[in-house]
Amino acid sequence: MNKQAEAFLVDAVRAEVGAVRPHESAHLHVAGEATYIDDIRELDGTLHAALGLSPVAHGRLVAIDVERLRAEPGVAAVLTAADLIGPNDCAPIVKGDDPILAEGAVHYLGQPMFAVIAADRRVARRVAARAKEFVTIEPLPALLTARDAHAAKSYVVPPMHLARGDARAALAQAPHRLKDALSVGGQEQFYLEGQISYAIPLEDDQLLVHCSTQHPTEMQHLVAHALGLQANQVNVQCRRMGGGFGGKESQSALFACVAALAAKRLKRPVKLRLDRDDDFMVTGRRHGFEFDFEVGYDDEGRVLGVEIDLIANAGFSADLSPPVMTRAICHFDNAYWLPHVSMHGYCARTHTQSNTAFRGFGGPQGAIAIEFILDSIARRLGKDPVDVRRANYYGVTSRNVTPYLQTVEDNVLEPLTGRLLETSRYRERRAEIAAFNAASPVLKRGIAFTPVKFGISFNVNHFNQAGALVHVYTDGSVLVNHGGTEMGQGVNTKVAQVVAHELRIPLESVRCTATDTSKVANTSATAASTGADLNGKAAQDAARKIRARLDAFADQQFGRRDVTFGELVQAAYIARVQLWSDGFYATPGLSWDRATMTGKPFFYFAYGAAVSEVVVDTLTGEHKLLAADLLHDVGTSLNPALDIGQVEGAYIQGYGWLTMEELVWHSKSGALLTHAPSTYKIPTANDIPSLRFCTELFDAPNPADTIHRSKAVGEPPLLLPFSALLAIRDAVSAVGGHRVDPPLRAPATPEAVLDAIDAVRRSAA
């Protein structure tokens, strides 16, 4: 131990990194004292906006009777696309594809056409709700499903193809072949805090926008763009979100732009807070996917060749669909080496809400297809699906190159699988379940094991950068600002732990501020699970710079004498040592060729596995989740409590996606019929495993040089509940003595399950 370190040890009470610490805002959450955007006390003169939504799925927008809208009692102003100063666009990628307000045409039922501004939010909403009385629209034919749009070759970007080897030839020579289709529905983020922006005009044409967003920098740029301002005139702030899950990555933009436009036009603070139903009707969600595949395999169940079409419902615009499809294609392999594979990704343009980021970002959709396929292969061969999966696992030194040509260098699938099979008693339980089913005429149990391998980093290289600012004040307290946004995942807690650890001070001395575009510039979205990876490293960099200065100063000033952090920084200040610093981080070694879809898009992989058990009612199709054993790889955890929270939360969220969260659009009008929690059902406390819910972290340092050798954890565990869906399939399969492959779709609602049961009964008969 060097003497500089010793000088700090007086108040270095504990190692912060790796410690269980509550969320930095937990004491505020429980008291109702945590401030969300709508809790910020409104400034005098604040006006409220509400959006008038398209009543049809597709049509020519002939006219909006703005004069008549303005004449409605209580209405202060009405804004349409004509009021925009810059381009009418809030697209994150494909410029011009996402209008802020409809212009010339409407592309989905629910598309915002105009904004009503009033002093009273209720007045604004009441008038906006009557939108169809004030618009003239000539209806046009609408494409409402991904299949229909695919048949019409209607896409938001050209189809993507990734192939390795010769899948057709491998299929032709394979001893066994299977051709099938799978349908997996979309999922609403259902962040508890709906979309909201509060824009405040400032001097010299500047704007302060409080926005519930995962991407303040993009909000800053899009607002500036739409309003004809420079970026330095727009300040976007977000202290916390009441949940994001990807839904506030790009799609917070429309609301930020409308609130900002109104604030600029009217020179008044303007708040746009969506009613929950409007939030459902306006914004997009996880892409529903349709899969058509053909696979060839050997007697051991090894995949020899596979060809698959992945058809995503992109909705009316590109939004983030291209990178979502890229990630889907890059996760079709999941944990498996596919020697000959051919993938075709189609982002179908339909007249529905534009689908967007949602935790996993296409990864879950890509990976679920191969899990479904391996499940079918195992059943057809009469093998335990676990054995078929292991036969296909990536190798450690060979069979370890992905279809996109990245070598898998950190494979922990086998040790992780072995441990989970043992702790979950998988084999014994499978036998117990068979015995139960033999004696149970109505209820059937099922069990399944599924693994996860999930690539960490943005597929777009340049997003993999982050900045931070660390201020040490002369009383020894520390303020940290970084580019990440807090949506409940605990990034501020983890970053504060990293900074406390570097400065060797208690966590209580460190505070993270709101994310603020006037502090760290040009930040990336808090997305792709990278929040703590990127911002933790950037904050560490800043803290280390300060520590290096303090170490040098302490060495010179105090020698071996004990000194507290407070004394040290006070003395350093007097000696004119810089007590604040910036920090920066760029993930090393990444490459990606978008044209060939090859390279090294991921810094490393996160792994996990789950065993789930269910019981299914063969008369009604209802099921109950009985048990889940989760084992997830977070490298060396920065904070086990937060990581377990992410793993379990993702498991239940993904379980909801695959079993009960059904999105239904009217087949003719295109209206989303499940547009509120009354009709769209996310899991409750009664839906978690009733007999056993056991979560463990696979504690092994990340071989990649990540922040304290930890691993990203936000998205990967969302794939763990594949095991729940396939456990339902296993139970349904029991109806036919496991001789018939159940054609189960997701979400596995009672109706979907009964359909599968009836199909099995028909085939088995």
Add this chain to the structure above:
Amino acid sequence: MASGSSYADDGLPAYGSGMSQGNAASDLAGCVERPIRFVHRGRVVEVQGAHTTRTLLDWLREDARCSGTKEGCGEGDCGACTVRVGALDGDAVQWKTVNACIQLLPMLDGMALQTVEDLKPAAQACGQALHPAQQAMVECHGSQCGFCTPGFVMSMVQVYERDRAAGTRPTRQQLADDLAGNLCRCTGYRPILDAGERMFELPACPADDAVTAAALRQLATDALLAYTDAQGARAFAPRTVEQLAALRAAMPEARVLAGATDIGLWVNKQHKALPVLISTGRVDAMTRIELLGDGGLAIGAAVPLESAWAVLAGRHPELKEMWLRFASPPVRHAGTLGGNVANGSPIGDGPPVLMTLGARLVLRRGVRERRLALEDFYLDYMKNALEPGEFVQAIEVPAPTFTHLRAYKLSKRFDSDISGLAAGLTLTLDAAGTVQDARFAFGGMAATVKRATQAEAVVRGQPWHEATAEAAAAALARDYTPIDDLRASAGYRQRAAANLLRRFWLETRRDAPLAPAQVSVFAREASA
């Protein structure tokens, strides 16, 4: 809109002048024009001018500046706005959780209110920084984004007070049922259930309701509420059936307001204007459950769902699951069985059960009372037999004469979901096992909740054999022509309804009947 509540500290105008429009009403049935008065933090709050349909949540967040209570959905389905309201029960205050987003201010009249902000002061009075429910949530990592947390904490305080007073501790299953009205999208609930157990291990922090009780006693002497808002909309809160009947007859255009669990949505989502509201919540005779001379029950139309189901499930344990799955605790605390019946939704879960039990409605108009079998009450989709000025006063449930009863519900989620279909099934068998009577009522199968008369006819007089049950299942296709909607397809409804009759037979057959745990994935040990 602003209201002249006593919290207004920033010079917002009070709308007292609007009261003049209500003078004529002040003669009605003894109601007296006055502000809405309720107890918050031990003192009486007066609200004057605020719209009659202003929600408690908007009042809290915008007028009282208490932003701890959150809006997640505005329809009582997410629980982020959960608060507690209290009423005097003898000397004590009886608290219950409700969704502030669908409580209209006039419903608060005479009540006490507790929100998440009130917990820290209460904890400090016990020498603690946080209430045990709050402290446990911190310790167990029960919050992530934190937006649902205040609502969870309020539901947990309800559990804490209930079990502390009873000297019991909830099981995890009980906790999950208690929290069924609170959605969390982040945690996966395990840590929240942990916190629900942990809070009982922390130093106790018993509620001290003395000040609130005293203030409520003061309010108890208030005149019956007649309230007129700044726009001239009016709300009345009578205390007797006679007063309610007089008001209803005098103002046929008035909307009878019970728990507002549906009317709250008309306000928030449909922006409906409701010029006159007559609240039933304070009508003593309608908030009681009485034992009839013949052993039947008379459930007042304003009895909260939670109390009504507790009594029904107490008589018929077979109804326990339906009780649990009917909405959520805060909605069951606010909503009423009378409201559920009068609303007349084809997918209401109350009517199939009540219909199979042979329930009659007591309908009141002025001084006239009449009785109508529930199945005769529903005429067509959302149309019922109420005459202008008439209202549902009570639901009479006869003493049981049947041999078997089951209530089944199929929905995408166990808790608080609207049924794809629901069934109430009773069967009366003689000693030989021949069907003397059958009452099969289904919701979700037609434009109204309706009895399966064909299926009933098929089984009546027949031995209760598998073939009989199969014939009944087949007859359902003649009874109903269900529709496709977002909850289920017509095909599923037909197949599942028939299968529910098969399940009923398996459970009630004479030889080797199956136990609930053998036919239902949701069966619990207690009911198995």
